[in-house]
Amino acid sequence: MTAAATPEFEVANERNKRRRGLFMALPAYLYLILFFALPLIIVVVYSFATRNRFGGTDLSGWNLEAYAKLGEPIVRDILFRSLWLAILTTIICLLFAYPFAYFLATRSQIVRNLMLVFVMIPFWSNFLVRNYAWRVLLGNDGPVSRLTENIGLGETTILFTPTAVVLGLVYGFLPFMILPLYASIERMDWSLIEASRDLGATGIQTFRNVTFPLSLPGVIAGSILVFIPSLGAYVTPEILGGAKTTLLGSYIVTQFLTARNWPVGASVSTVLMVVMLAATLVYFRKGGRTL
Amino acid sequence: MAGNAQQLRGNTRWVLSLNAVLVYVFFYAPIALLILYSFSDDQLVGRWGGFTLDWYRAFGQNDEVQNALSVSIRVALISTLLSVVLGTMAALSLERFRFRGNRIFDALLYLPVIIPDVTMAVMMLIFFTSLDDIIGLQVTKGFTTITLSHVAFSISFVSIVVRARLAGMSETLEEAAQDLYASRWQAFRFVTLPLILPGIVGGALLALTLSLDDVVITQFVAGPGSTTLPVYVFGLIRRGVSPLINAVSVVMLAASVLLVVLSLVAQRARGGSVT
């Protein structure tokens, strides 16, 4: 990430590079403007509108009422609860995914590819069916409960507890952590690690000072891919947590699809997007600088 | 890639292997249950009713499910292909070049990851239907609108994974290749592409998964006869998820395992690995 000083004879080259960069970005850029940014304006516009008597959205007479709803204490509770759950999920995913990706990266080519594909295969079944399978596994008198009973831990009823929600979220998002971690650990220059060990560093020292910093882009990308979707998750908390507490994702769904209050749904989404975008950009820049 | 089959030392090796085993057990526990009950002669998943192949037979006779499965697979393949190409180009442009507007582009790329899916669903619905009112373009909702929407969120996931791969990777190899009179395309094809391939593959796997799992967005941009499998299953839950859906999932799992095995065999036969 070093922008070297540009000698004069390379100025033309630099300009050329800029053009190539834009050219390369253009297809995705245009696509996202057309099929994402334009539609997104609708969300922003709706967030300033009013729900009419029949749950339609009145666009005349813009106001900030929908945003005022964000100040209610219940929304703040929901937000903190969701943040905590998302952070917990991200940390647990990282704890299991990092050693897994590291292990993967040290296997031979063919084993590595095979292991990677077998990480993903379960996720080509069906999201809901997987969640319901967990419900059966964790349920009253289910396999997990019987297992703990047999090994003398007594019956465990995990279903419909916060533990079940975290477990479900970790299950759903673990691959999102593994893939970017693997992609960045796999390209690591292993001779640096050997050099570190040869110079007498312990395994832990090497990990802290060499391995981990080198894999940081993967850690950052992975934690974003896990943190953000778990912040908005609602199906897993409903199926495995029994919808007993409202989380951010289900709050937004409720506004759109139950209260039919689109302006509030849109305003919560807008604020969420602004805040998370700012946080993401800062996180990435910071990650970039420490490289 | 130099020396990545590095030797792990003593304890580390055991801890890492154990962790890998745990992760796989965790991944496959619900899958095992799902497979088991696809052979159970009982409407209720979780209550064993004796061995049967009825659910597979029912799948063979159910046109609706078959149609939904075929729509799902086609949407998933096309949207993955498109988003891999667009997402990889986006990642390369952002990691390798500075250009006008790259900051905005950077931000724009994260938004599809951040936006709640219901919100995106609603906005895509309004967007596609209002195209008719503004520019007189009548969009028939269905396969095309579903695919376009899936690409819109998948691009971001692909580009994030590819960027994780590219970050901090030096350009010296490509430059060397170009110094040796390789064309830009050759330098990309024979140097850059192999280097970033694991990132691309990872991104593609994610895009495929996201497309195969999406319910809400698809539901809102679908039209008559373009129901995908997840949308079908979502509707079915009201009346109980019968093991029929397990059977469909098992068929999909089996097909994907078969594909993987075939591609490995093909790779072997060609006598070399891609990377």
Add this chain to the structure above:
Amino acid sequence: MKTKRMMRLLAALGALAVLAGACGSDSGDAAAAAECEAGQTDGPLAIYNWTEYMDPELKDAFAAEFGVEVTEDNYDSNEAMQPIINAGGSGYDFIVPSDYMVSIMIEAGDIQPLNKDALPNISNLAAEFASGLPYDPDATYTAPYQWGTTGLGVDLSVTGEDVPQTWGLIFDPALAAEYNLEGSYATLLNDPRETMGAALKYLGYSLNTTSEDELGEARQLVQDAKDRVAAYDSDQYDELLVTGDSAVAHGYSGNFLFQFLDAENPDQYTYFVPEEGGTRWIDNMAIPKDAPHPCTAHTFINFLLDAERGAQLTNWNLYASPNEAAVEFIDQEVLDDPIVYPTDTSKLEEIEDTGDFETNFSDAFIEAKG
């Protein structure tokens, strides 16, 4: 600079798009009924219906009799279906909205008046359904499809046979304890109107109340029941009951019936609408305003209003039929089942759209859950 200008232009375009879209969908001009004759078809039929609500054989029979292609897609909630129809260009010819949603869709101009000349079989409807219902007072826009109730499913092996038919099993801890209901034994529907409605009924109020105080009392009641609730679930409550994950479940009649018939011991379970009263819901056949083939849709509605076909539908999905002429063709055991046809319908109430007060219901529910 260029990008900035371009972005601004695009933003303006987008805003225009939204406004145009809004104007387009809000123009609820009272459309005239389609000019169709009985039995006329004008193209293939695209059905948009709840899952597993239409006997596939009926679709096949219609396709064969009229020589048109029939496709069906499904939705899982009124609230997911309505915006899709409202946005326009959905491509569907036939939809099945529930009671309160019908009034919303009429108001929003989403559905077209029915041409009664094309529906001779409408005379088959029972009197209470034919003369128009609160949500469609003159029966202008819809014809009823099927109806059912919301109540409680109970595992009698936990409570014993002589369980009182009351919402108190959920809302009264002392009564619950009397019938061995301990811990988190209940599931409630994850639906503000249904669950707040149950509490309102228990308190003796209307479930369509627009009184903040009454709703506040109901909220307190639901909140106090929190520890006794295993899950708020609108999809799998019937399965959770038979797997033993719950002992009392709040849910829809037909789902329980299906689940009980499959259980090892069907007599172990019962379903009732508590004596304080509960919800009756009525689903209705309607034609979207911009349906591509309104005549085929009319012919299909008339086809389903036929006595034998109406009976076939009830025999297949086990929900009650509004079709009086169909009664003689409905299986006797279905007619005799109090779960399908409750003996006393006087204490039932339909959910009505409460307009601006709807958001109070969802807020109260979210607060009650905490």
